[in-house]
Amino acid sequence: MDVATQKKSKIVHPRCFKDCLQVTHPTDWVNSLVIVEKPDKSLRICIDPHDLNKAIKRPHHPMPTFDEAIQKHEGAKFFTKLDARHGYWSLVLDEESSELTTFATPFGRFKFRRMPFGLISTQDEFQRRMEEAFEGVPGFSVIVDNIIISGKSETEHDVNTRAALTRARERTVKLNKAKCILKSKSIPYFGHVISKDGIHPDPNKVNALKEMPRPRNREELQTLLGMLNYLSRYIPNLSSQNEPLQTLSKQHKFVWEEVHDNAFDTIKKSICSTISPFNPSVGNLELQVDASKSGLGAVLIQNENIISFSSRSLNTTEQKYSQIEKELYAIVFGIRHFHQYLYGHSFVVVTDHKPLATLINQPMQKSSPHLQRMLLQIQPYDLTVIFRPGKEIPVPDILSRLYLQSQDESLQKEIESYVHSVMSLTPISPARLLQLKKETLLDPILAFPKSEFVESHLECQLRQQKYYNRHSKDLQELKQGQSVEAQIQGKSWEPAVMLHKHKLPRSYIVQTQDMKAYHQNRKYLRMSPDDTDLEQYQHTNSNGVLQLSSTSSPSAYSTPSKSPPQLSLFKPQGQAQKSVAKFRTKYRHPP
Structure with a gap:
């Protein structure tokens, strides 16, 4: 047993007994164990099912198309959207299937009682179970874990919703409260907005393109032109629209003017107008991703038609990732953002980072813990990673460079603006404010944090002083103007004169023969022989x-x-x- 496993053994062993059963007899399959530490320091037990998936017979179940699901809600005016929580874990495995999930640990072999992530048959089986669980509920449709309930009137909607919730309780289907939308006149569903007026495209699909900032230098402009050249087959008259940008790229000096702004806005509108609707029954999904030093970009394509764009910036910590970590994180970001399109479907991920295609296909335990955590997030999806040169996927490349500011940054700016505006907007006079400060100091409850801070600060200073003095020696104190010998920068001893004491304990400022002053600790000074x-x-x-x-x-x-x-x-x-x-x-x- 290695040292890392020994340290985690006290947490891993009870976890195994909670979610798994111990196996003592021989089994046909023994999978590799993957232990991942979650942000809350708890551990998650997973298996690497690459080899097992090659032997599983997939039970192909017909996935309902988007049009088939929408037809059940024709004429509806009120809608409710439910999301199944941890759907895979609700599937209990039979004895034979449970044996196939056996994995080895330092404490013996164990097997899963419920469906683990990553198995190729999970999506089909889950869809079949969901349809069986809610069979007969009026105004109901489900695609994987997305449930829609509707009614032509408010009363009909409420009756249908109660019937669906009652059935969910009877069949022990757990719901994610945070993602549920109850009794709404419009709901987002697979890239569309469903309402009583019909189906409309979701405006959030093209936010990454609509709000894309203009190029700041010649390099970003050339990257943008590369993307436009790639999209020219989808957009008519694009060559005439981007003529001002082409001219600017050939000029000696980069000066962005109003004519370039107009051309840039026109091009973005043209690209947004070419966005195609998503059709779940067609398949042929392709997710193109790319990562730059400060941003991520992703574009979803179906049958060579662009479905949606997305981009975001990297925070300070994420910018320190290695390049392969950034590229894998771009895949995680793209899959998370397009979850409603990709979940339950086979799709291809295209990247311009060749080592990433090898990393995805190798056993998970050979990767670093950070990469393992990201690989586990994409296990529930049926994906294939392929490599293409960057010039063949220019859209995610430009999105990763001209990215949208993350919501976290915008939220932080709003919070800071609010905090700084509190004092200026407070309707109180300076005299009244001074009186409140004095009364606050006299109040024992309000003054407690300050006194507590002072005491803890003094304790901290004493601890620091004790730590600072742990190796000190009782040496004779030096006097001003005294001749000494100093060891400067670890070299030989040389004559010097003590000018004055430093504010730090046992520290002095000395001057050598070359008239240079040094800050020296007492242990590097000695009396002149x-x-x-x-x-x-x-x-x-x-x-x-x-x-x-x-x-x-x-x-x-x-x-x-x-x-x-x-x-x-x-x-x-x-x-x-x-x-x-x-x-x-x-x-x-x-x-």
């Missing part, structure tokens, strides 16, 4: 030892009027002796 020798000679005059003058030494780096003694001869106890007194290196002899 010359000072030590001289003090010893000054205080010792017995037994004929030379006694130097006790006057204070000259100031640092000054030239003395008289050079200090260097050689003395004397005869203690009748014998000739020689003594050499060291002089400070700060003395400079006159020429």
Whole structure:
């Protein structure tokens, strides 16, 4: 057992018993275990079903088309949309199917009791079960997990909705409250808006294109022209519409003028008018994605007809992803955004990052934990990843570069604007505001957070001081103007003079012979050995030892009027002796 698994064992083992059953007998299949950590630090157990899907016989069930589903709501004026929550987990596996989901762990082998994500037969089986569960409910249609209930009058709608909710309770079909829309005159459904007036295209499908900012430089303009060249087969007279942009790309200086704005707006309107409706019965879906250094782009195509566009910016953390992580994240973003089109259908994902096609097809446990988390998000979908050069998919490329600002950034700006406007819009005089501040300080409840903060701040300072002093030594304090030796930047010791103490403890500002000042800790400073020798000679005059003058030494780096003694001869106890007194290196002899 590896170290990572040992650390997670206390959480994994109970989780296995909760959602799975232990297997003790031999089985035909043993799948690979994938453990992924969720944002709340809990663990999710999954399997890698690539090999199992190759052997499963898919129970093909006819998927209702969009037109077939809409026909059941003809003439309706009130609509309710329900969303099945965790639909796959509501499917209980029989004994034979459960055996096929067996996977190995350090604690033994286990098998799933309910349908896991990623199996090729899940979509067909789930659609069949949903149709059986709500069979006979009036004004009802379902495509995978999207349920619509309608009525020609408010009373009829309420009766049909109660019947559907009662049936859901009887068949234990759980619903996602956040995604449910109750008794509305119009609802979004597979890229359309259904109302009493009929079916209309969803305006959100082309927001990424309608609100696309204009190119800021020549490089972005050339990328835009590449996309327009690709879309020319869908848009009549496009060559004449983008003539001003073509001319600008050939000019020496990039200057965006009003004529270019008009051409850019006209082109966007022309592209939006070519958006085709989505037909679930046709299939042939293709999701083209791309990731730049700061944005993501995706476009959904069916039978060479553009269905919808989407783009978004990357936040600061996402911009630090590696390129393969960004490209995989672009797939996750595109699938999430076009979930209502892709869920329950086979489709092709086109990317210009060749290593990504290999990553999708290899066993999941060979990928990093971050990539595994993203791969698990696309497991419920029947997709095939293929590679094409970037010049063949220019639409997602330009969307990833000229992206829409994310809703998070817009929301943050609105919040900041609101916060800054509170004080300016508060109807209160300065005197009244000052009085409120004083009363707040006197109120024990309102003043508690401040006192609590001060106490915690002092405790934090004490902890920091203790941590800072953990390796300190009791060294003698230095005085201003004292001659020392300093170890500058880990090099050899060199003479210096202490100028003054620093505000930090045990820190000093010293000046070396080259007149440079350094901030040094006390452990990198030591007493000058010359000072030590001289003090010893000054205080010792017995037994004929030379006694130097006790006057204070000259100031640092000054030239003395008289050079200090260097050689003395004397005869203690009748014998000739020689003594050499060291002089400070700060003395400079006159020429």
